[in-house]
Amino acid sequence: MEIIRPRTLSGFMELLPEKQVYFEKMTATLREIYGLYGFFPLDTPQIEASEILLAKGGGETEKQIYRFTKGDTDLSLRFDLTVPLAKYVALHYGQLTFPFRRFQIGKVYRGERAQRGRFREFYQADIDIIGDGSLDIINEAEIPGIIYKTFSALGLKRFIIRINNRKVLNGFFRLIGVGDRAGDVMRTIDKLDKIGADKVRTLLIEETGLSADTAEKILDLISCRDRGEDPLEALGRYQGQDPTLDEGISELTVVTRYLEQFGVPQDHFMIDLTIARGLDYYTGTVYETTLPDHPEIGSICSGGRYDDLAGYYTDRRLPGVGISIGLTRLFFVLEDQNYLNPALTPSPADVLILPMTEDLGPAIAFATELRNAGIRAQLHCEKKKFKQKMAYADRLGVPYVAFLGEDEIRSGRVTVKNMATGEQIQVSPAMAVAGIQEKIKETRLVPPIGEPAKH
Amino acid sequence: MEIIRPRTLSGFMELLPEKQVYFEKMTATLREIYGLYGFFPLDTPQIEASEILLAKGGGETEKQIYRFTKGDTDLSLRFDLTVPLAKYVALHYGQLTFPFRRFQIGKVYRGERAQRGRFREFYQADIDIIGDGSLDIINEAEIPGIIYKTFSALGLKRFIIRINNRKVLNGFFRLIGVGDRAGDVMRTIDKLDKIGADKVRTLLIEETGLSADTAEKILDLISCRDRGEDPLEALGRYQGQDPTLDEGISELTVVTRYLEQFGVPQDHFMIDLTIARGLDYYTGTVYETTLPDHPEIGSICSGGRYDDLAGYYTDRRLPGVGISIGLTRLFFVLEDQNYLNPALTPSPADVLILPMTEDLGPAIAFATELRNAGIRAQLHCEKKKFKQKMAYADRLGVPYVAFLGEDEIRSGRVTVKNMATGEQIQVSPAMAVAGIQEKIKETRLVPPIGEPAKH
DSSP: OOOOOOOOOTTBOOOOHHHHHHHHHHHHHHHHHHHHTTOEEOOOOSEEEHHHHTSSOOHHHHHHOOEEEETTEEEEEOSOSHHHHHHHHHHTGGGOOSSEEEEEEEEEEOOOOOOTTOOSEEEEEEEEEEOSSOOOTHHHHHHHHHHHHHHHHHTOOSOEEEEEEHHHHHHHHHHTTOGGGHHHHHHHHTTHHHHHHHHHHHHHHHTSOOOHHHHHHHHHHHTGGGGTOOHHHHHHTTTTSOHHHHHHHHHHHHHHHTTTTTTOOGGGEEEOTTOOOSSSSEEEEEEEEEOTTOGGGOOSSEEEEESOSOTTTOSSOOOEEEEEEEHHHHHHHHHHTTOBOTTSOOOSOSEEEEEOSSOOHHHHHHHHHHHHTTOOEEEOOOSOOHHHHHHHHHHHTOSEEEEEOHHHHHTTOEEEEETTTOOEEEEOHHHHHHHHHHHHHHHHTOOSBOOOTTO | OOOOOOOOOTTBOOOOHHHHHHHHHHHHHHHHHHHHTTOEEOOOOSEEEHHHHTSSOOHHHHHHOOEEEETTEEEEEOSOSHHHHHHHHHHTGGGOOSSEEEEEEEEEEOOOOOOTTOOSEEEEEEEEEEOSSOOOTHHHHHHHHHHHHHHHHHTOOSOEEEEEEHHHHHHHHHHTTOGGGHHHHHHHHTTHHHHOHHHHHHHHHHTSOOOHHHHHHHHHHHTGGGGTOOHHHHHHTTTTSOHHHHHHHHHHHHHHHTTTTTTOOGGGEEEOTTOOOSSSSEEEEEEEEEOTTOGGGOOSSEEEEESOSOTTTOSSOOOEEEEEEEHHHHHHHHHHTTOBOTTSOOOSOSEEEEEOSSOOHHHHHHHHHHHHTTOOEEEOOOSOOHHHHHHHHHHHTOSEEEEEOHHHHHTTOEEEEETTTOOEEEEOHHHHHHHHHHHHHHHHTOOSBOOOTTO
């Protein structure tokens, strides 16, 4: 038979088993934490009619989309989870209860140019809260609490949730007379962290064509934090002059007011007047989450408030707020930066059972006892030498190996070896189950991410 | 703006939120149970190079496949999880530890004609154990234990695991001189349950062209159970006459020997000499799982032993054993037959919190306390009348509603209403947390499937 060289497409993540254990632990954590906030799980098809996915049309999206026909149908792979959500909410509107809260973790597809750390198939992990006609600001205030708990549960310690409000930016720009160039200005001030205030000033004057005075006003506001000034205080100086700005300030105030009650520590949060998150979709609060030790990674969790989720599919006004984690890229950078927790043992079993007699009955019964107690047990009955079987246990990283030889069976016991310490004890199966159960309880709680010691 | 009518493609399952909760509970259960048996989780791309997926080529598969080009690349959506596994094992051979045990739950695609209960996008939930050169028979014996525990954990009670062995069939057919027509004979005897012994006899003689005597020998063997005879005993009469048959009998004997130790009750298991599971892939034990109350559904979990997983991609001999559950179809038929457990409350939250004061601080702090204790809590702060808020709680099926009015805040308490009983108590937040935690413990254990009362 002719052999076809096996390969995986470039831009498609395919992990080795041990790495996959980390990834699964991350998705399990996200499902658990998102669930704590009253979100329904949701799953929608990965293929939609092209006319649905491309309702908005144009731009990068259309170029990157995986589009094809099957029979007479023009189909596309989804490129995000938001457009399918919009379709879902419009289609099933009558059967949903609003505010409708859902999370979805699923693969999306973008035919981007392949490069290191860029994926064509990747997981997004989204939450959204959709109102019917209106949605209270407190939903926007809740999001930082969810972000904080999610990343903390994943095991991340040093991260900053940054928020801003589009109304603040839009109102302020209009107020100082640059409302017509808001987009250009936003793109420029977004670079503040990277290139510094002086270069931003130069760009605002030379490229965007602002007066030195206007540029100074902008810099004065967005760099208030460098002077140790609270952004809300700095904004206060402009209050009462533009209704949109006032609304933005008031929203920003509510969103920051309950941080403590939402469980977000002060040092994990900041108002950052430079973030804007794209130009046309978000209308209120916007969120980014960054790692202070790795600014080059950019935001690992972003989102915001929007006023019209599903305008392409329904006349109903469906405002919402949502965030998205690009899980595949996040996993890639965390692994790349040594953030995978070495304390997590990515073993597929807690116990490897090695029967040493012809009659496998007692060994199998012990395996069943372990599994009934929620302990992950694997039987190893291959015809191999003892040394090879121990090497197998080593390679899998199994924490315990149980032997059942004639001695053990005669005395109704099992020998259990702790692979980390080398300690070996002979006990009854029931005692072995209880002992192992107790010890693995802690290991179940080990988070998938652990920050490298150098930090 | 022009409105595009939202729709979901036919043949693509898209569940309402409450139904999705059941589905998620099923996949969570599968992950948990598969994990107990020492399987690594695995995830492979949904898109592969067409040359990889179609290495085997021809037949129904090629017609049904979703195939397209992106740039210059000829791509296909996977149509099962076995071919990607074969590629994975061949590609990463050097980095895997054998026997390699993995489970995978993922979507696959087949462009079948759309009809009720047939899906073009559907989940498969597979486990496989792959050996390097050889794989002990005990792995085949373990599979019924996994099937039993999986469906029991899902909440199913009445199901039968049927096994057979291809060597038994092949050896027996050769022995009685119909080895060259084994395929035709298997397809015919497979109909025994449906059309009965007399019609099978007629078909074997008139269509397959067997002599009356040969047809009788076959019927005598496969209907042994109707006479109350153990299939292993019936097979015993042919022992020592064909080496393949002898091997099959010996394997069947091992696979049935440890059923009790593997935790499989006698009444959930049978040797069924009529099942064959396709013609060229399986080489030893084969499995089917059926619902005695719904024979029309066919097998809900099938698989078997194969000798050569990845022959298209590598020269190495990689024998294995695996089973697959077609999860989307299974969910469809279970829902259709009223098997979704009414005792499971598909609510997105355990507690809905209704703040009754302007200051939301205490309500938010209470929500955070609940979440930190692992209780799913949702804040409801929309500007609605009290009655509407209670209707919202009702529609979501939330078991508890907590009120925080001025009275409660002044006395440092919360009012908790049990929505099922109508009972309402005022307690400290800590006591509310403890009480709810205790009560929801049981609800977490409710399985997604419950058999309709009529059975």
